[in-house]
Structures are given as structure tokens and as C-alpha cells.
Amino acid sequence: LKKNLANVTLEEWESIPNVVQFTPRPKRKNQQNSYLPVPDSLLLSRIQESNKHLNLSTSTSVGAQTP
16 A cells, blocks of 8 residues: 555645544534523512612601692
């Protein structure tokens, strides 16, 4: 087999594909299209935190009242 390599022309040698062309590469996951929904518990906790300033007791005076 190696003896026959001496008879290979330059054109035949250059037509041999590189190994890089045939090695499988790992496919990258497209991160822009991936979607992970937010858990309901996180949404509820954020809603409760944002509504804390709305929980005013009626006994406290809120500014000046118009008569």
C-alpha cells in the first residue's frame, strides 16, 4: 500500500480531503430560541413584594384632607 503512494500525482494528492472536513462537531444549542418559564412561586413573591407599599392602614393619616 505504501509503495503505491510513490506513484500518486500531485493532483491526486491535493484532491484527498482533509480530516477536519469529516470530523463531527458538537452542535451548539441555539440559546436565543430556548425558553424556560418562570415558576409561579417567584411571580407570586414578586407581586407580594410590589404590593407592600399599597397595604396602608385606614387609621393612619395620609396627607392633608380636604374639608
